[in-house]
Amino acid sequence: MWFRVNPRLPTPIYQQVVDGFKEAIVKGFVKQGDRIPSVRELATLMTLNHNTVAKAYQQLEREHVFEIIQGRGTFVAEFKPPSDSDRDRRLAKIVEMMQQIYIEGHYVQLSEDDLMSLFRETIRKWETGGKDV
Amino acid sequence: MTQAISMRGVTKSFRGQQALVGIDWSVPTGCIYGLIGANGSGKTTLLRLALGLLWPDQGEISVLGQTLGNENAEVRQIVQYVASGRPFAVGFRVKEWIRYASLLYAEWDGSLCNKLLVALEINPQQHISDLSSGLQTSLQLAVAIAAHPRVLLLDEPTNGLDVVVKRQVLQFIIDMAAKWDTTIVMATHTIEDIERMADTVGILYRGRFIFQSELDAIKAHIHRLRVVIPQPLPQFLQHDPRILQVHHQGHITQVTVEGRLEPMAAAFRDAGAVLVEPVDMDLTEIFRVFLEKEGYSREALRWDAL
């Protein structure tokens, strides 16, 4: 499978599925136009609740990560620039996550520059095929 | 949403000993319900009431909108019950039992049953009494699935199965639930089985429900933080209703909190905490917290004794 789900994490399982697919796409494990297993297939394969998987797929479809073609199945959507409202919402979420990072950084005494260089380093590692950071 | 199973005010006792007390229970259609409780907590009684096999002393039970009476043979066409570890149909060969089931069930799917038997490696020529108890449970499950039920009640279904077969069996169950939107109730005392599969859970403790909720909701609701904070805790934190449980381990304090995580973490930082980090919490731990919240004594909180 492209990702693992750990039911013991505080993150809800459906969110782990959403994140897992997004990560797999960014890493290139799954490419645009690839067929994704159906809800039933994925649920059975990973012994996950099918309602949970369906919820994740719905969210991925809403975010235009997945595309459902009637009668053919679920596919990784072509990348489309998100709509303004969607973009704003997701931007706000990124800002919130950045604030978190900054606060946590503050407690381990990372300066602004330290944080920026750490961030760049992380991205480079990721792009050169490194594992989870 | 219609309810697959709904019980109101159900009480049942055996020879004067109360097995279930004032049970209000509803299982939404299409969900996978994890019913948790130790042996003797009333799980089996609850399931057998839902099948219409036992009759409640008080209260009302309806299954898929049908109120149960005395003779509930029709209901058992669409509600299946599989329990591990009990003798069943010892006088039959596998194929004879299959033949019986094919006559018995209105929606019998013979080819599916054959496929399941092949997958589970059950030889139709064998006597059922010669099968291992794990295989007997698997056979019951195969028959139950092939009967195309709308509600499937499982009583410790994975007891006695090795890891490979256990995974296979759970996959059959999930596949069925996804394909036919079958409602599934899994009674177990091993939480690991249902951590991934269930979307709704309930805990039975000494014949009462002490907790029923959707799994995602619990996870969003209960968190545990590991903090390093000067002692004693500030006044406002000691009396905060959001704090359910505090454990000290040397310098580190583990706090279990109710509600959103972020405001709570911020409150600790403001109170001078050096380290605030969320800790993973599995269902077992979450339920232990709920038991304590319900006011059960510490002796009773050992999970094995639940």
Added chain:
Amino acid sequence: MKHFVGMRYELWHLPSPVRYRELHVNRALYLGAWVLWVFPWLFQVTSNMRPFSHEILREIILGYINGITSTLRTDMAIAALLGIAIMWNDRGRGQLSFALEGPIRRRDVMKAKIWYSFLTVVAGNLAIVLLLLLASVTVGNMALIDGILVRCAFLILWQWSIVVTALAVSAAVGSVIFIGIALGIMSVLPLLGASLIQMLTWPRISSGPAPGPPTTIVPPHWTLVLSNAVLHLSPVAPDYPMGWIQLVFALAAMLWAVLIGRWGLKWWEHAPLERFYDPFMFLMLWNFYYAFLAIVTTVVVGTLVTSKYSLNIWEFVVFSLVVAVSSWFMWRWLIILIGRTRSRWGAGTKTKW
């Protein structure tokens, strides 16, 4: 066929899974009972087919018609055992309680047993009658046919009522009162009937054209009648009525079978499931089985002994009590022993069935 919902409930209709299951679990017992009924007659008739033993053949037929052959008493005992065994076997080997968790009606399960036991009784008696008809053709006395047919009709209904009583007692799932009343009536009624018949028919029977000096015929004292009836203690050994009285007896037996059958079914349908698992009631029930078997044993042994030796009433009572009590323990020991060796079959070792 498979949709039972809303189907009109008919006396003769048995859903196919119920038929399949009953035959699968109990067919050996039905066949076995049939063989046990027919074989002794087959043996007696065929071994006397030779021309010089026609007189024995005629005696066998007359014995059947007049109800004085001891094989008839064993036939009654077989009927009683069949009724108990088809329930026992289903509880043990057939895992009846497991089957009841499926979508079959309790009533259908019992109905199947009643029907199949009836068919077995009919098949057994018809086979016996065919043998006797063959014998009477061989003997060349066609006048016996009427008597054979009337006796056959009587035996079918009488034996079936015994099977139904045994079934109803088993179906009562541990209701001590029910079992007591059923077995009580079953043993007392034919006893009273037999006494009454003897009282009415005694003078005529004994005043036949007797050779020798004329004797004064007096009606027997009631104690004598009673002791005579006790010697032929019911339920499995009624004193056989003769002639037209048989039809009255047959009708009474049929009425009894219907009443006790319906009553048993009611219990069977309304007993809560946990009754089936109740160890106390379960063990109590077995005591009644032992008692039932003890009575059967006492009757058989008593009949054998009184045919050889003449006992007075008190000797007979003491003898019967000793046999009854010791056979109660003997059956109990035997059944528990069977239960140990085949743990799914017998009593006492397993509380679930």
